[in-house]
Amino acid sequence: MSEQFDFLVLGGGIAGLFFALKAAEHGRVAILTKRARNECATRYAQGGIAAVLAKEDSIEAHVADTLNAGADLCREPSVRLCVSEGPERLRELCDYGVQFTRRADGLLDLTREGGHTRRRVAHADDLTGGEIERALIQACDERENIEFFPDCTAVELITLEKISRSAGRPNRCLGAYVLRPSGDIDTFLARVTVLATGGAGKVYLYTSNPDTATGDGVAMAYRAGARIANMEFYQFHPTCLFHPHAKSFLISEALRGEGGILRLKSGETFMEHYHPMGALAPRDVVARAIDSELKRSGDDCVWLDMTHLPTGYLIERFPNIHATCKAFGIDMTSQPIPVVPAAHYQCGGVDVDLDGQTSIPNLLAIGECACTGFHGANRLASNSLLEGVVFGHRAAKKAAELMDTPLDAIAPPWDAGEAVPSDESVLVTHNWEELRRLMWNYVGIVRTNKRLRRAQRRIEMLREEIREYYWRFNVTRDVIELRNIADVALLIVDSALRRKESRGLHTTLDYPDRDDSLRRDTLVTRGEIERPF
């Protein structure tokens, strides 16, 4: 079966929804989500969205903070544009119905977060992303031109190059093959296809990200021949709950802010050996320190101790964290909380220009799956929701200009070949676990060439097995995601091996210093690394 739209949006997080609302003024929009409509990273964002809104703040100050966090690798035009357009986009979020927390005088309540020199983070209590997702979905429901396709997974992009290699016509994206809940794979064609698929935290064993974050947009774009940038820069949050059943629960940095002490299994403290600010050191410093202690001791986690603080205060100040830990059998008022660093945010992604245009015509990318150059080598807190709306808006303007692209291409239906239902699902589970564990152990927070090469060899072997499985058996969402995390894993390793310096989030013991002669983006396209797929 084949469907046709003006705009095909893969992803229903902040970036995809914001794009859809704007693009719907020009044509029909389809929004695909892999799981329920609101299941995505956006929904779990707690802190807020940064923008210059206070009198005491300035565009220059926000630009400077962002450039500073990005370790001299931000693209300055992207930073200036994102920061300057931020306030207007934030006002539009309010117009779309987002209820941010307000002060008694009716103005937005702005908080300050690590790395920001001013109060500029708008929030909806500590559930900002959930509120944004609610309001934007409701606004989309009110537009006749927008149709949702939940539980639909894009499998592969369709490009002219792929379907008519010999015709010699200029390449462009035509849409995507999509796995429906029924198991059928249908063709979705569009004038413009937009990747808004979010990050890839699930590449790592421990992550703050939801299950949707398997890097599908980057993997599909890479296989289609698009340029990918800066995948070595993965941000790790220092403290995620360590528990076999707690898949991705973040223990907020506010706990350390309120006096939490990080301890080893023996009860010893260790942060004083790493930074003068101890447990209050910046996010990446704490994550590296914990990683180093875990590598040294072989332990699974460290402990965040709050037990010296009054019980009543802890319950009142951190009701959600207290209740969630309790549900996992941990009473934070009387026991330290076991924590590990966790993969949190992908700074690299599909390389785009200031309008979200990728290197393949009629294929745009926005949000966490795109690399706009805004974050450089390290992301400033609360800048990612901002990037989602600014580039969602700009990409919609670009998409409107592409409305004259003909919808006449005839893509062949998905060819399932000789595939049969799988009787070996255990392979998927095993490879999934192995891949994420080896990424955690060898390609985590602190890297070496030896560990990266070892990871590279193993990922290549796993990709071979996955490839064989992929073509032999009927395609399922699990296999699609496994194939994608394997591709993204290799992109992270390849990019990390290419960067022969330590900068921002990329730390390697082989090149411990920053080398400004190497200050450039790491760009990868499929033809460069000759591998199957």
Ligand SMILES: Cc1cc2nc3c(=O)[nH]c(=O)nc-3n(C[C@H](O)[C@H](O)[C@H](O)COP(=O)(O)OP(=O)(O)OC[C@H]3O[C@@H](n4cnc5c(N)ncnc54)[C@H](O)[C@@H]3O)c2cc1C
């Ligand atoms: C716990 C947590 C807290 C955070 N806190 C903050 C914060 O306070 N401030 C901030 O700025 N940032 C924060 N972030 C980061 C921020 O939430 C994300 O970067 C941002 O929400 C990403 O939005 P997005 O639209 O790009 O992707 P997402 O919101 O992740 O949406 C991705 C969408 O793509 C869909 N999708 C994926 N693959 C496919 C496919 N193959 N086919 C079809 N659909 C697909 C998914 O189903 C989903 O709908 C936080 C992240 C986490 C995990």
